[in-house]
Amino acid sequence: MIQQIIILLLFIAAALYVGRLVYKSFTAKSGCAKGCGACSTIDFNKIDKQVKAAAGK
Template structure:
């Protein structure tokens, strides 16, 4: 029983890691231009952010 449970846990971990790798490669074709699409890379427009801050008076 323990062996079966460990195999299920191991298979789940492998599937999770495989899904993460697959999604990281698939996301590169997104319109954001980076792998994760979260905006932490060069896709951030700092000039636009600076303009918004100046408009708010910060």
Template sequence: MVQELIILLIFIAASAYIGRMLYRVFSAKGDGCASGCGGCSSIDFKKIQQEMDRKAAATKL
């Protein structure tokens, strides 16, 4: 009986976790990213390109 209750609680917790993930995916704000980590908006591709160009120029010398 106790084992069954533990399994039921684990199942409920896992279902709630999956449900929360699905809710976040389908209720994403207009930015198209549902992870909520904030990493997508913090990437500066121009800065990355400048650093790559700088390193490429340094290796040619």
């Protein structure tokens, strides 16, 4: 009986761990959809200047 309780507790802990990983993978971090931080390094003014320069050629 005690072995079954230990196995059940381990299974519940593993299910919670996997659930937490899945939850974290779908939640956005600091407004970025990917959560890697690359979105904060995008300089929209620089991109706008490059687009205007390319259109002017």
